[in-house]
Amino acid sequence: MTGVALACKVVIAVLFVAAGGAKLADLAGFTATVRLFVPAWTASWAPRAIAAMIAGLEVLVGAASLSSPLAGWLNPAVLVVCCGFVAVSVIGHRRYPGRACRCFGALSGRSFNRAGVARAALLAAGAVLAVWPVSPSMLQLGTLGRLGMVAGAAVITWCAYTAAVAIGAGRAVSSAPEAQQGWVP
Amino acid sequence: MGTVIRIPVYLFAAQWAMLAALAMFVVIMYRQLGRLLTRSDKAPELGPAVGGQAAALSYISTADRQERQLIPREDGPALVAFADPTCPSCEQLVGVLGELASAGQLDGIRTLILISDPPSYLRISDVFSGSELEIGRPARSDGLDAYQVSATPLLVAIDASGVVRAAGSAVKTAEVRAFAEACWPAAPEAAGLSAGGRQLLRVEGNVT
Numbered sequence: 001m002t003g004v005a006l007a008c009k010v011v012i013a014v015l016f017v018a019a020g021g022a023k024l025a026d027l028a029g030f031t032a033t034v035r036l037f038v039p040a041w042t043a044s045w046a047p048r049a050i051a052a053m054i055a056g057l058e059v060l061v062g063a064a065s066l067s068s069p070l071a072g073w074l075n076p077a078v079l080v081v082c083c084g085f086v087a088v089s090v091i092g093h094r095r096y097p098g099r100a101c102r103c104f105g106a107l108s109g110r111s112f113n114r115a116g117v118a119r120a121a122l123l124a125a126g127a128v129l130a131v132w133p134v135s136p137s138m139l140q141l142g143t144l145g146r147l148g149m150v151a152g153a154a155v156i157t158w159c160a161y162t163a164a165v166a167i168g169a170g171r172a173v174s175s176a177p178e179a180q181q182g183w184v185p
Numbered sequence: 186m187g188t189v190i191r192i193p194v195y196l197f198a199a200q201w202a203m204l205a206a207l208a209m210f211v212v213i214m215y216r217q218l219g220r221l222l223t224r225s226d227k228a229p230e231l232g233p234a235v236g237g238q239a240a241a242l243s244y245i246s247t248a249d250r251q252e253r254q255l256i257p258r259e260d261g262p263a264l265v266a267f268a269d270p271t272c273p274s275c276e277q278l279v280g281v282l283g284e285l286a287s288a289g290q291l292d293g294i295r296t297l298i299l300i301s302d303p304p305s306y307l308r309i310s311d312v313f314s315g316s317e318l319e320i321g322r323p324a325r326s327d328g329l330d331a332y333q334v335s336a337t338p339l340l341v342a343i344d345a346s347g348v349v350r351a352a353g354s355a356v357k358t359a360e361v362r363a364f365a366e367a368c369w370p371a372a373p374e375a376a377g378l379s380a381g382g383r384q385l386l387r388v389e390g391n392v393t
Contacts, residue, residue, distance in 0.1 A: 006195060010202040018206055032271045040308045066203075069195050099271065099302075107213065138194040145196050152203045159210040166217050 005132035009065065012078060012126050016062030017153045021160030022105030023055035026168055030055065033102045036095070037088065057081070063153035067146045069139040075131045082120070082127040089120040106168035107160065232339050232352025233332050239343045240331035244297070244321030247304040252324050255297060262350075262368035263295040267332070267339040269302045270310035277356045278338040280312050285361060294368050299323055301337075342367040 023030045031051040038047050061081060065074050085103075092101060092112030100111050110116055141149070233239060242255045242265075255263060266282060268275030279298060285291050298313075298320045300306070307313045307320065323329055332341065342351040342364045351367035 006198050010199045014202045014206045028273045032273060035309045044311055066199055140193050141195055149199060156203060156206050163210050163213045
């Protein structure tokens with residue numbers, strides 16, 4: 001069980017960092033998704049600010065979870081974020097079925113559907129398992145190790161950002177600048 | 186006696202997770218590179234064939250939910266924008282169309298914004314919800330294939346006789362203005378008409 005909890009913790013942390021980096025690369029696209037959930041009366045700049053905040057929060061939480069495994073409060077925090085994703089997936093599936101969720105920015109063309117809800121639920125289940133108490137001796141990480149984890153998180157963020165930009169650029173070449181694919185009434 | 190190097194369990198697990206993620210990105214980038222290298226020089230079709238007759242197109246107005254016919258039509262040229270409130274570039278296009286319409290530069294041209302999103306989505310975009318232009322949703326999808334809306338925004342200029350004069354992506358004011366100009370195919374310059382004549386032609390276009 002300890003191994004499963006550890007695996008869930010690191011996999012979710014890496015997923016957070018990657019997803020945050022990819023979202024930052026396609027902030028305009030992710031803002032469009034955020035706008036689906038923001039009340040119409042909010043200021044026009046709010047969706048973009050919220051989108052940037054979510055992407056930044058994902059990177060920060062993921063990097064913190066990777067580099068500070070002994071910080072016990074981080075696991076419940078990750079679980080709360082994952083529950084938030086489940087809620088968004090369910091609402092998105094009910095209210096905006098078929099719309100792009102841009103959960104991984106341009107890296108993924110997945111939309112709000114049942115499979116998306118299942119994926120979010122799986123992630124939340126993994127976060128529940130990650131809360132499972134693990135012997136502190138297994139989570140020992142020296143200063144060098146922590147710095148290595150932060151550097152690793154930064155590299156993954158950068159790779160996700162670059163890959164998302166490359167894929168977004170490829171789509172732009174194939175159609176119009178910043179165009180949205182799939183016009184199906 | 187060799188030295189035993191003990192790697193902390195957490196570090197070991199985290200390293201493998203990060204290596205797996207990096208390997209995944211390498212695969213993604215490699216696939217993307219492959220797509221770009223094997224891409225045909227010919228750009229994918231976007232919009233209907235220019236010079237051909239515009240396909241029949243009916244839509245349901247979001248204002249009164251009445252079904253209307255855009256094509257075939259005989260009451261002047263039309264500028265059709267395929268756009269969605271969830272598409273940032275589309276907002277830009279709709280904004281520009283609104284500005285041109287306010288400035289009177291689209292006078293005589295029936296300007297229609299066709300969305301694929303449900304009408305309730307209009308509320309998420311100030312530009313769409315505040316637009317005074319006509320907004321509709323295609324009544325049926327069977328006639329849409331001819332318009333080849335492979336990406337949005339797509340702007341289609343149709344002249345008074347129902348012939349597609351221009352089709353493609355446009356978001357900048359100058360580009361949209363060029364589409365509006367294309368709606369008047371009689372080429373006033375070619376016909377030897379002055380600017381006044383061109384204006385006259387527009388009026389004629391409205392009544393033919």
